[in-house]
Amino acid sequence: MAERTNAALQGSEQDEDQVLPWDCRDNQHMAEIYYNEPLRAQNRFLAEENLKLKRLLRENHIAWSPISKAYLNAAAQASLRNGRYTTRSSARSGHFGGFPSLPTEVLLSILRYALAAPDPIIDPLCKIKPETLTSTEKLRGNQIAIHVLATCKALHAEGSRILWTNNTFVFTAPENVRRFQEVDFSFRKKIKRVNFRIIAQLYDDRGVVQRVSRSQYRDLKKDVILRVHRRVPEKTYARRGLKSYAWAQLLDFLEALRAPFDPTHDKNLVPPRLLPGLESLRFDFVNYFAEDLPNFENELHGLASHELGCILNEVAVTGLPLDAPGGRALMELSGMAKDQGLILVGKEAYIQDEKGLIPLRGPAWCARVIRGWKSLSRSRRERVSSDDGASDDASDDASDDGASDGDASENKASDENACHGEASDDSDDSDTIDVSSVDSNPVDYHDTLESLLPSAPGEPNRPPTLPERRGKTVWKRVPVSRDSETRRFVEFWRKTGYPVEAAEDGNGACPCCGEQHPGTRALHHY
Template sequence: MNWDPDEHLLPEEVRDQEDQAKAWYDEPTRVLNRKLQDENLRLKRLLRENGISWDDRLVTDPHDPTKLIWAETPRKRTRTSGAFMLLSPENKHLPKLPTEVQIQILEYAMMSKHPIMDPLCKLNREAMSAAEKARGNQIAIGFLATCRAYHAEGTQFLWKHNTFIFTSHANLRYFANLSLEHRKNIRHIELRIIAKYYDDEPRKHVAPYPSMMNVFMRLIKIKTIPQPKENTLARNGFRSYTWDQVVDFLDALRPPYDPNHPRGKPRPRLLPGLKSMRMDFVNFPDNFLTPSGGPSLHNLASHDLACTLDKLQLTGIPDDDWGYEMRTELTCMVKDDGILTLSDSAFVYTGNTLRSMESSPHWRPEWLPKLVRSWKGLAQEYIRDHKAKGLPPPGRLGHHHPGLPPAPVEEGHPKTQWKERRTLWKRCLITQDTDAEYREWLEFDRLTGLPIKEQYEAMADYYDPEDLLCPDCDILHGDYNH
């Protein structure tokens, strides 16, 4: 396939004003308020037409319809009366299960086999594949309405034992309405970032399919959202919302405002217990997008959210200069000795439908894992050895993150065969299937961060700490990679 970007019109990266206004208008709280206001107006009109006051403490006197009297307060059912009802002869045939069994049933009922999409928000069916649309109810949500005890216990199971997919940064921001008590138990989320394109002229746009591993070498038709022409240079022509959308997703993960948070203490992030994250880039073609993100992306990934994840999975990120820059910035969110895995696109949006690449017979992409800053521990050890011997430091330590702990060591791994070579074991994904993420143990070289594929050889069993020192900048950063 010969595709020259100079022969095609490339989009300009900008946030669409209409999309932002619609997201503000469709925010779930505002939608609920509008519904409640309309319902209150209808009820008040109905009461007024029938001569009834909307104050529940006043009712019409049955002997004199022109007068209002105070209503008698109904007797509240006590715990004794409720228990009497449960022990009545009509309910004696109901089974009595131990509390432990009821809790186990409730926990099982609140666990979904598949990730839950856009919790607490209206589903966006355009961001769902055919298999996701065909799924029915994944959890027995009606369990929570049974009683207060089931609601309290089941809510904790719901947010603790499930994973979630967010297709919009607005839905991710609305997640801040959930109590921190539940948000802190979430360990893994997935962000499905679908590129959006706009045009104020009826033109057709094509781009190479975003394939990092050259699985598909063909062109896809870019879906554009028609926009009216405006007499302004700020919003016209062919535009895209891609890299800025990534910035908006990351910005939604920052600490939300909590009026009850004690002063003088740092506010926790949206998901303070998050350990791993998957980001699916959909329709981000190679050599097609203009650069954006800039300082905002760097400040978010390298400062606000730096060193917060043990594992990060990226699919469909372009294999060009801007995609490499984006990948480098996102890697800063991973802790030292954490794992970064890359893979080909998991979805493609074409024909007004989000298609999962799992159904394609030619789609067999592999995960490309790499350890993040695994050389730092070796560099610190190298510096300590020099100081112990009374020698000057060999060089400055690059990518220094004081006070931020590395990713924890995973237990239960096989025994290494290397004696001198410094290695680290990690359990890594071997398939993109979100319903069955198989993992296997891989042994990584701490110096390069890459998995060791060769068998043990005495000639390859060595470790030279001087390889950490870059001859060009006199900085310790493994594999000569800044």
């Protein structure tokens, strides 16, 4: 009897500790399915076989196309003029065609000039769609001499490194981001900046014309007819009318950043993301109008704030609607920024009509610092709260207000707060940090990840901080305008995240743009 009682008690304890599984798709399993898709696998096999056959034909001086025939004829004529026939060994000697070899430094300079584009490269490895470009971008033509990579193996290896590390890239479709996994991981891990140009796709089976009044944007000379994909109405119970691929497209973009499948990767290690070295990500939302877009579900929170949470030093967002869904989307995307990371919010940069994108001018960025109070250690927060801004010790003076590497390591050992918990009330920028509001429930799911998520690094060569602000502010380099690469130092309050120079009026208006909208105000509780 006693044995049955003990067994029953043990069974009840196991039932209490049992956790129901979460129904979801496994990321690595989905990546493996995409990698092993029959068409992709067959293309890889045929591409490798094609390269081997071309190499054999080239070594035996057999042409397989008009271009290769012209190349082989030119090489043969040059060899006859020099009185010798070109072989593989003579081609390796560097005197092919009678031209002397160039120094390595000169070749590298030529490669940098030929493969470094002055403007961002749009949709690399993919066919560009004219409707995703502005009129200026359509007239640019080729910005790099990509064919130099086909010259020889040495130039291909060194040129590939220059191509993928010395350029910035713009992606206009989720499938274009997924195709970027074809780039070697050694090149992908060095990419630090990427731009996602997310264009809302509209579909309609009623034939209604969607217009945007020119009064909404000062850069428009006339009303804009939006690009709408016409569909034939179906005689089913399917929902009719205007449909949009907007918030779901944002999810597809973020899902493309997950770790791709690599058959050679060690299964005992966590697979790296598509761009593991990414530090800055800009979202340009196009045609995201409040009256045309519905609300979205909770998948964005799990993807942006959990799977991709706290991985970026800077997140820039333009074009989100000034309504509740837009403010919520901004709050979720802010979860991708590290503690003490920089959030840049701006107005629409583009609008799409039936021909392409129309660039729009806009004011400067509305800059915020996210969770700046969390980069302080627990003991330092208590000291700031008790002393009410008194001067710190000499050791604290050396570390100043930025989140240096020492602050990040100290934060890993002492902080127990959520990766995106609530901050204290921000009625006054000069108030000290309320430590009681910083501590969170120790059983919260996010607390277990705190030691794994370092803060954003501090800015080097930052200006000195006033003694009365030490421990309360942080310096960040902010672009002087929305589309400028020039930056200047701006001081932010750790508690509210707003710039010190921007005075808050208390009426719910954004201190950066002066407008009444929930977008940046929602970041108070994030």
